[in-house]
Amino acid sequence: MLKTMRRLIDWTGQRKRWLYWGFLWSFLQALFTAMPIMGVAYVLKLIVDDQTGRIELKPILSLYLLLFMVLMVLGRFLFSYLRAVFQESIGHEVTAEERMKIGYILKRVSLGFFDRISVGELVGAVTTDLSFVEMYSMKMIDTVIGGYIGAAAMILCLAFYSWQAAVIALIGLALSALALRLMGHYSHRNAPIHQKAQNEIINATLEYVRGVAVIKAYGQEGAAIESIRSAYRKQRDINIKIEREYVPCNVLHLFALKASSAAVAFVSALLAMQGGLSVPDFLMLAVFSFVIFGQVEQVNNATHVMQIIGPIIDKLEKIKQAKFIDNHGKDQSLNNYTIEMKNVAFAYDKRRILDEISFTIPQKSTTAIVGPSGSGKTTICNLIARFYDVDAGKVTIGGTDIRNLTLDSLLKNISMVFQNVYLFHDTIGNNIKFGRPDATMEEVMEAAKQARCHEFITDLPDGYDTMVGEGGSSLSGGEKQRISIARAMLKNAPIVILDEATASIDPENEQFVQEAISALTHGKTIIVIAHRLATIENADQILVLQDGQIVQKGTHKQLSHEEGVYRHFISIREKAEEWSLG
Numbered sequence: 001m002l003k004t005m006r007r008l009i010d011w012t013g014q015r016k017r018w019l020y021w022g023f024l025w026s027f028l029q030a031l032f033t034a035m036p037i038m039g040v041a042y043v044l045k046l047i048v049d050d051q052t053g054r055i056e057l058k059p060i061l062s063l064y065l066l067l068f069m070v071l072m073v074l075g076r077f078l079f080s081y082l083r084a085v086f087q088e089s090i091g092h093e094v095t096a097e098e099r100m101k102i103g104y105i106l107k108r109v110s111l112g113f114f115d116r117i118s119v120g121e122l123v124g125a126v127t128t129d130l131s132f133v134e135m136y137s138m139k140m141i142d143t144v145i146g147g148y149i150g151a152a153a154m155i156l157c158l159a160f161y162s163w164q165a166a167v168i169a170l171i172g173l174a175l176s177a178l179a180l181r182l183m184g185h186y187s188h189r190n191a192p193i194h195q196k197a198q199n200e201i202i203n204a205t206l207e208y209v210r211g212v213a214v215i216k217a218y219g220q221e222g223a224a225i226e227s228i229r230s231a232y233r234k235q236r237d238i239n240i241k242i243e244r245e246y247v248p249c250n251v252l253h254l255f256a257l258k259a260s261s262a263a264v265a266f267v268s269a270l271l272a273m274q275g276g277l278s279v280p281d282f283l284m285l286a287v288f289s290f291v292i293f294g295q296v297e298q299v300n301n302a303t304h305v306m307q308i309i310g311p312i313i314d315k316l317e318k319i320k321q322a323k324f325i326d327n328h329g330k331d332q333s334l335n336n337y338t339i340e341m342k343n344v345a346f347a348y349d350k351r352r353i354l355d356e357i358s359f360t361i362p363q364k365s366t367t368a369i370v371g372p373s374g375s376g377k378t379t380i381c382n383l384i385a386r387f388y389d390v391d392a393g394k395v396t397i398g399g400t401d402i403r404n405l406t407l408d409s410l411l412k413n414i415s416m417v418f419q420n421v422y423l424f425h426d427t428i429g430n431n432i433k434f435g436r437p438d439a440t441m442e443e444v445m446e447a448a449k450q451a452r453c454h455e456f457i458t459d460l461p462d463g464y465d466t467m468v469g470e471g472g473s474s475l476s477g478g479e480k481q482r483i484s485i486a487r488a489m490l491k492n493a494p495i496v497i498l499d500e501a502t503a504s505i506d507p508e509n510e511q512f513v514q515e516a517i518s519a520l521t522h523g524k525t526i527i528v529i530a531h532r533l534a535t536i537e538n539a540d541q542i543l544v545l546q547d548g549q550i551v552q553k554g555t556h557k558q559l560s561h562e563e564g565v566y567r568h569f570i571s572i573r574e575k576a577e578e579w580s581l582g
């Protein structure tokens, strides 16, 4: 627990000194809790002395007492307020920064990072995990450190009247610490299992929601729900196990403190009976024995929570240690957009996908990439946009190795239109604006007009303010495609990478989409994963990929006269297009 607390304190970074100030306020708060008790005992002593005729009390004393009490109460509330102000905002501030840091990191890592970490783990980290830390971290630090500081202040006051009572209180604290250590040991063992079960729940739920159409179509609700149920069962089991181990340790911890409180009261009574302690002092120690461990009693929760927070911090550290793909890049402007791949090799993990790939795409020309499914067409595009780094060889734009650019300075030159369009759960206007956030509404509409989607947008009841379902679920394939083209039009980057997804679009929509694409690509350097014969035939260059290698390169005219994959591919396409026309 102490290790996790130290990590949490370090985690607060620059705000660490606020925490330390908070500890000082906790100490003063405890003193201002103890002092009224001591004050009352003192006054009691005076009253007894007065009644036994040893002294004569002056009436003004009651006024002093009242003033003292009011001051103590005010002081206590003031320090409690200061402690809360100094400590409690830290958690919110640090987690907000942490979320932004993670967002920034995710923007700059390679896509391979997302293959190594599950969506559930990532979503869990920025939602439930960080919220947990936000809610509990500072409270728990305050409970533990504030609790022990408070107890130390009270024991100090006890020692002033009876060293025996102080020693007993210390023994009680030590025994409770032992029980807490045992609790920490169990929690430490269970926390990663708890975390894993939580990630499984998020993964299973996301999987279910994403695949709900397929699940319904195949009538497999039962099987899909089963994986969610199994995740919930695992979490239930680990929670029960945690509770079972927690309860005995907790009982031991509370017993040690309560027994020590009772022993303080008992020893004080003995001392009073033997004349070693006045009656008012005895009464005061008895009151102390009830309040001394007030906050320490709650440290049991902190021990448990700290053990959950430990693996969360591990996970956040793991995400934060992700290497930025553009660590060595510089912000540079490009003025030539000729793309070149030289002897490029690439593998996902260990599976080699591309080998010895070399080609040049002169600026303002169109290059079509064709090849069988899985041959690596999308992978080539991903390497040009530096979603991944090449394993060998290099990719240059305008003669500059793209590894020498920051991602921002590279990607501002590239517009991408993907086969699987993703639209955000936001208005249509904002989805288009994503291409250039500072664009005016007029510019958004102009891009939409060129992308042939203005009309259908204005036909919607809320026009550009129409909310799009997550992933674009409330629009047709062709509509989504045109909105994504409008987004790219607004960006107006000199290089356009296009996954020409025509298969899922009906002929009427296809014509609109083609018109939109022509408007987008006019005068740009274009790389297109081509499916339509017209695109392939009109390209300035065709790259034919097979088994991760470029097996043919040239214009349609040149390649049609060569024996090889291209001729075969074209004949299949011709048949397919005849079919779709027929």
Ligand SMILES: Nc1ncnc2c1ncn2[C@@H]1O[C@H](COP(=O)(O)OP(=O)(O)OP(=O)(O)O)[C@@H](O)[C@H]1O
Binding pocket: 115, 348, 349, 353, 371, 372, 373, 374, 375, 376, 377, 378, 379, 380
């Ligand atoms: N993130 C990934 N991790 C591991 N393997 C991947 C990943 N993405 C793609 N692959 C594999 O790499 C190979 C090439 O994929 P790629 O998407 O580049 O092919 P493609 O030619 O564009 O295919 P299609 O025409 O079907 O879209 C495929 O075998 C695919 O399974």
